[in-house]
Amino acid sequence: MGGKRKTNENEGMEGEEDSKHNIKKMKKEKSEILPSSIKNKEKRSAVHAKLKHQKKLDKRKKLKARDATAKRALELGEEPPPKQIPRTIENTREADETVCMPDDEELFAGNDADEFSAVLKQDRTPKILITTCRFNSTRGPAFITELLSVIPNSHYYKRGTYDLKKIVEYANNKEFTSIIVVHTNRREPDALLIIGLPDGPTAHFKLSSLVLRKDIKNHGNPTSHEPELVLNNFTTRLGHRIGRLHTVLFYSNIRVLALHTPCALDNTVKYVPSLSNLIFSLVRLFGLRVSDFVVDLYIFESKEIKQSESKGKKAKDTKGESISKEKVIARLQECGPRFTLKLVSLQHGTFDTRGGEFEWVHKPEMDTSRRRFFL
Template sequence: MVTTSRDPSVRLRLFAKELCLLLPGARRMNRGHAELGALVAACRGAGVTDLVLLSETRGRPDGLCLCHLPHGPTAHFTLSGAVLRQEVGGLGGAPLAAPHLLLLRLDSALGRRVGTILKHLFPVPRPDTRRVVTFANEDDVILVRNHVYRRRGRKVELEEVGPRFQLRPYLIRLGTLDQGDAADVEWRWHPYTATAHKRHLLAAPTPAP
């Protein structure tokens, strides 16, 4: 289930709609004035497996919260560089089949954990699926891309269909979204420590030559 913060802008509503095209089987729910507790309870009652909450600042999508149901965990990400499908300029209608997933350079312990949280949004694809969703780590920013491909003889044509955006994790809690600060913190980003600028959190360190 995909929903937004209260009183969303037109662009955030469009982005939520396109995120549903990226995630097979996802549906969009109007937030209205519902509290977080009511949202999570409604999703549990309907048998929803994941709740995605999008937020914005001045009409610009800048936050994504992913809550696995019924017990968690809940991962919080900053979101940047959101580009809608019509702005990407790809195909008019992307296939809704479950895609193959590429998790690139998410090979540290934290990277694997974040990759596991993300990949469980997607069902197992059919072998003949022509869609690929990529989560590529670049300096602890996860680039999210959605492509379709076609075979023409010996050639393979790859085309981006969108939406396109970047994610950066900053908090993982072991509980659900409605538990808030009562849920235990599994991991939190500490940008102000003395070594923060030297570390790559999502990728395993490169061995010295």
């Protein structure tokens, strides 16, 4: 009888422990419920805000612990722990055989004889013709007006019923160096066609995420200064060619052009902008698979900084005197437009849909990975 009572007591204690364990497990599962699984909007928002706040606190705590460990190691004369390299799309991009190397002599020789060399060597002055497709939209003219204010020495011509081949012939006779055709669909600009003259190439871009100047909060207005062009990550053969195609649109005799590539190619055009121009346009083109076109202004502001200084030796009665000094601070102000370009095709020569030879064409089966870039 005593043994049976002991076994019953043990079974009861084990049952209580199991029930406590189950309660803890249920509480843990409740705390790990995803906000997306909650149907009530208010509860879902509250849970999401709580999780976000907790994640922020944990991150801050982790950073403080890491800084304290590094500081302790420096005080003890030991080596601090190695800095962690963040995982980004750029440093995890898939390897590409067409990436330009600094010692690529074939690429250097090709730059001196390609279609853009005449403009980049200043043998020809850039002159851009901007037109539209045959069916223009209500937002197209506003976009073209902002392009005219950004691209130097650009001129707008109404398309009318003229064929594009006739426009290319006319532009060659008038010594234009490039043609930009703004294509619209459903009253919205959706594509850009850039044609290099007189021998091409022709690049077709898909245009998306267009934001005009009036829609940008606290936007600036473009000035009459020559633009500075900054190209980042145009590392492949195709990207290098597309970068030069954009370069001939903005290139000027004042040499305020800055071309930045990770490869640091020796014979690519690289100039340091003149600091005498206090305010001038900045055109940024980041070229991976998608190019983001942003127009910014360099603004130099002078701000007063107060510094406290005391005369003579320090004493109880001496008071510090504040001296104000001016310090020049540079910042960027976006003036628009802002849009995204995605390369669809690159064609040899000028525009020809029937007999044209394509250098590169984008196909849907190419988009197998987000870490694969073509430019």
